Amino acid sequence: MRRRWGCLSSLCRPRRDGRAAAAPLPQPDPPRLVSKEVEEHGASDKVVMENILGSSGENYAVVSKRTESWQGLEQDITDKVSAGTAYAVSAYVRVDGNIHTKVEVKATLRLHNTDDSTHYSPVGSLLASKEKWEKMEGSFCLTNMPKRVVFYLEGPPAGVDLIIDSINITCSGYQQLKEVKVPSGVDTIVKNPHFEEGLNNWSGRGCNICRHELTAYGNVKPLNGSYFASATGRVHNWNGIQQDITGRVQRKVLYEISSAVRIFGSANDTEVRVTLWVQEYGRERYVSLAKNPASDKQWTHLKGKFLLHAPFSKAVIFVEGPPAGIDILVDGLVLSPARKLHAAPRPRIENVSYGANVIHNSAFSHGLSGWSPMGSCRLSIHTESPHMLSAILKDPSAKQHIRGSYILATNRTDVWMGPSQWVNGGQVEADGDQWYELKGAFKLEKKPSKVTAYVQGPPPGVDLRVMGFQIYAVDRKARFEYLKEKTDKVRKRDVILKFQGSDAANLFGSSIRIQQTENSFPFGSCIGRSNIENEDLADFFVENFNWAVFENELKWYWTEAEQGRLNYKDSDELLEFCRKHNIQVRGHCLFWEVEDSVQPWLRSLHGHHLMAAIQNRLQSLLSRYKGQFKHHDVNNEMLHGSFYQDRLGNDIRAHMFREAHKLDPSAVLFVNDYNVEDRCDSKSTPEKLIEQIVDLQERGAPVGGIGLQGHITHPVGDIICDSLDKLSILGLPIWITELDVTAENEHIRADDLEVYLREAFAHPSVEGIILWGFWELFMFREHAHLVDVDGTINEAGKRYIALKQEWLTSITGNVDHHGELKFRGYHGSYTVEVATPSGKVTRSFVVDKDNAVQVVTLNI
Secondary structure (H helix, E strand, O other): OOOOOOOEEEEEOOOOOOOOOOOOOOOOOOOOOOHHHHHOOOOOOOEOOOOOOOOOOOOEEEEEOOOOOOOOEEEEOHHHOOOOOEEEEEEEEEEEOOOOOOEEEEEEEEEEOOOOOEEEEEEEEEEEOOOOOEEEEEEEEOOOOOOEEEEEEEOOOOOOEEEEEEEEEEEOOHHHOOOOOOOOOOOOOOOOOOOOOOOOOOEEEOOEEEEEOOOHHHHOOOOOOOOEEEEEOOOOOOOEEEEEOOOOOOOOOOEEEEEEEEEEOOOOOEEEEEEEEEEEOOEEEEEEEEEEEEOOOOOEEEEEEEOOOOOEEEEEEEEEOOOOOOEEEEEEEEEEEOOOOOOOOOOOOOOOOOOOEOOOOOOOOOOOOOOEEEOOOEEEEEEOOOOOOOOOOOOHHHHHHOOOEEEEEEOOOOOOOEEEEOOOOOOOOOOOOOOOOOOOOOOOOOOOOOOOEEOOOOOOOOOEEEOOOOOEOOOHHHHHHHHHHHHHHHHEEEEEEEEEOOOHHHOOOOEEEEEEEEEOOOEEEEEOOOHHHOHHHHHHHHHHOOEEEEOOOOOHHHHOOEOOEOOOHHHHHHHHHHHHOOOEEEEEEEEEOOHHHOOHHHHOOOHHHHHHHHHHHHHHHHHHOOOOOOEEEEEEOOOOOOHHHHHHOOOHHHHHHHHHHHHOOOOEEEEEEOOOOOOOOOOOOHHHHHHHHHHHHHOOOOOOEEEEOOEEOOOOHHHHHHHHHHHHHHOOOEEEEEEEEOOOOHHHHHHHHHHHHHHHHHOOOEEEEEEOOOEOOOOOOOOOOOEOOOOOEOHHHHHHHHHHHHOOOEEEEEOOOOOEEEEEEEOEEEEEEEEEOOEEEEEEEEEOOOOOEEEEEEEO
16 A cells, blocks of 8 residues: 655745746746636536635745655545546646656556555546646546545655646546447436335336435445445346347447445355346347455446447346345346547666676576575576586576576575575476576566566475576567568568560550558457447448457357257358358367366266267367368366366377368368467466477378467567477477467557567567457457557557558569569569559569568460
């Protein structure tokens, strides 16, 4: 929990020259918003935060002696705001101190929840200077009412004074929130959300409902207000309290949901869900909005967001989940249009020494200088000549660190004990017979007061030896320049254009314009059946990707949720969508080795019954789609699960490959797993994946490709490349099959995404890259999207599009005396425009990747 004191705020009055004695700054230039302006809006508007500087406009506040960036000016506004209401914020700010550039000032809410947790919610921000007043604007809407709400201004670095004039928070209504679409005439989405009007607009979904007052229902007290509702007489887990919200929600609009729930009738925690039932044209869908374990001891908050892609005729929201016989208690259900948050600015990185090892005395040439034991273990220095030990970076100067000296940690009584120095990287499984190289990466989002790097892991009593400990700041710009040269060699080809025809003899010196229209390298994304009903999402997909994979619709638990009842409707429709737009498709997945991803009816089978189900699955899917999917992920995540192998023996995995190949020989069959390339998971190293593939091949499995999922955070190019190099020894094509890079700051996300895309595109063994989604709210991981939910392309999306554009060749030139033009271009489709004596002529051609030089003859 952050503490809010340690700085000094004062009230200053301007002198005749416009400056204050305590803080020599001029008065604000523009007129300020004061209570008089609020009064002009009428009685419906309410001033929430007191005008701390008075309505005369003669005063402003100075916050000085700031030792932390979060220190500023605050006020408790708990009793002046309410949930489900939108508020507009405005303030004039500036800064003073030893600074020469603009610095960020932020408005923030500190929310103290009833469970004693604290949440910080951004309201607005801007870059402020010493020279003039700047107007900060923002807004917020509380989906539920916390125990305490504190508004404050913060942000400038320590030592910089924060100057504040005229803060106002006013009730603005939903219509004032930027970029939020609300049906006209509708004030709230859920009517009677806190049951003040009894049970009006509410009904039971297959059960009875009742409203209760302060201490009714086993002395349960409402969390907010005076009432709560109960759902009783439940005989199914889908029974609960519901409200029809048809006509009050729109497709392609983002909504936020918040509710407080608890259970009655069971001492064990059980999951409670808020679900939306939607009647679309031709189908019905259940959309999970929020879920959490709930107990009979306290209220639990459910929060979530949703957006509907497809047109629909009816929508009902309801609370469900616990087993039959357990009552659900609901203390309010608030549904409102989500507020669009301002994107955080790009973080500034200063004074970085690239190529310098952060670790002092990493070669132990000065004994234990700089090193200390973590815990009660003992450290000593020894020497040995390892067979192999390379630096993290391929830097010749790093060789000086490999001298054979190592640090030995003994007397270890816990797994976390080992040598330390005043940074967690990677991990590896090791034994006592040889040295192992451990690589990893990390990024600090905020500057800490202290950082300790230490090596840990073996069980108590096992000695630990460490050699050549190095930590480097990664110079991405230098790496990118190297990758551009590598990309040119891997993804381009020399081309000679020859011209023939009646005008060919007269073309010497004629101007030529060559434009690549499409790079033939596969760039794809996963899609879902409901997603493509959103025209904006579908258009972005078709415009920016040439390959697809179905996120769920081909998985066994989707196509056969109940034994014998097959559902191929969704995958059929997705396949038709891809066929219509000339998009290639890879299949994901025939089987999934992780038990949690196996449907209950299948988990109940054993022996020949399970084997028969596997054969039926193969026969059903592969005979239906023979020749239509270019790839199939045969048994997903075999490094992380063993459901089928544990039940049917070691050969079952190879059997799946062999049988799949018999049923669809045209499909390339892949292994597919995660965490292989970033060295963060000892279960899935490149070496272990290689061992697994070799074992499959020795059993006759026709493994045709390696799928690396690419769910990654803070990627480092050298580590990714090193893993790709190791996997390349098998001579199989490598595909990045499920790429998503997560970072809350979209500028960091864009930088990290570029790292991965450039490394993969430059590597000769990588033959395709598939993103695991691109649209906010419809992705496996949060903060990985390229497009915001309202269709705005964010910084990560812009970076992706820019790279796709960079990897297209565009050239202008002139025909030489041989009637030719030579150029080097990316593989793919081209158009060429030639100025002939008869006028401009346009032709098209394709650059393939078969040979070093390609000769293209065009008739003119």
